Amino acid sequence: MIKKMAIYFKSDKCVKCYACVIACKLVHNYPPHPISPPVAEPEGVSLLRLYEYSSHVGDDNLGFHLQLVTCMHCDDAPCIEECSELAIYKDLEYGVTLTDKEKCIGCEICFDVCPINAPCYDENGKIALCDMCIDRLKAGKKTSCQSVCPAEAIFVGTAEEIRALKDNGLKKESIL
Numbered sequence: 208m209i210k211k212m213a214i215y216f217k218s219d220k221c222v223k224c225y226a227c228v229i230a231c232k233l234v235h236n237y238p239p240h241p242i243s244p245p246v247a248e249p250e251g252v253s254l255l256r257l258y259e260y261s262s263h264v265g266d267d268n269l270g271f272h273l274q275l276v277t278c279m280h281c282d283d284a285p286c287i288e289e290c291s292e293l294a295i296y297k298d299l300e301y302g303v304t305l306t307d308k309e310k311c312i313g314c315e316i317c318f319d320v321c322p323i324n325a326p327c328y329d330e331n332g333k334i335a336l337c338d339m340c341i342d343r344l345k346a347g348k349k350t351s352c353q354s355v356c357p358a359e360a361i362f363v364g365t366a367e368e369i370r371a372l373k374d375n376g377l378k379k380e381s382i383l
């Protein structure tokens with residue numbers, strides 16, 4: 208049975224420390240690994256990216272908004288549908304979208320059909336995509352991004368768990 212997992216980002220809690228982005232790069236071995244403390248968004252392949260947007264009305268700046276961008280592990284994923292090489296597939300237990308670099312030919316169609324352009328490509332032009340730290344999930348651990356976030360701004364769980372968390376206002380005891 209699929210235990211569909213999702214990533215919940217609480218943007219108003221995020222302190223823009225990039226710890227999640229760095230932890231993701233480290234655990235998936237995507238250099239460069241910035242030295243601490245990071246002064247800017249880490250460069251290179253990032254399966255998890257943090258963007259800052261500012262909104263304006265006329266000349267008035269209404270403030271900044273943070274958005275964490277990574278694969279949403281869609282139910283009916285167009286990337287899976289459109290990959291001619293069958294290089295993208297679903298984990299049947301967690302509903303996570305997974306990739307097979309051996310099969311990937313680097314055509315980048317998955318990037319074009321993805322609604323948020325989540326796929327990136329490694330130094331060999333092969334797909335690089337968030338795997339929701341599935342090995343850690345299967346071992347009963349939190350994802351790397353959630354485990355290092357000092358602000359409890361990231362939560363990975365089922366839709367029911369995320370709903371409960373929202374109802375409880377992201378109380379610490381609900382996360383642990």
Ligand code: SF4
Nearest residue numbers: 278279281284286321
């Ligand atoms: S890569 Fe894009 S289309 Fe594919 S599952 Fe992730 S978010 Fe959905």
Ligand code: SF4
Nearest residue numbers: 290311312314315317
């Ligand atoms: S880049 Fe790779 S994973 Fe993406 S559609 Fe092409 S072959 Fe499939």
Ligand code: SF4
Nearest residue numbers: 221222224225227356
């Ligand atoms: S680790 Fe948490 S607080 Fe730091 S950038 Fe990531 S989501 Fe924001």
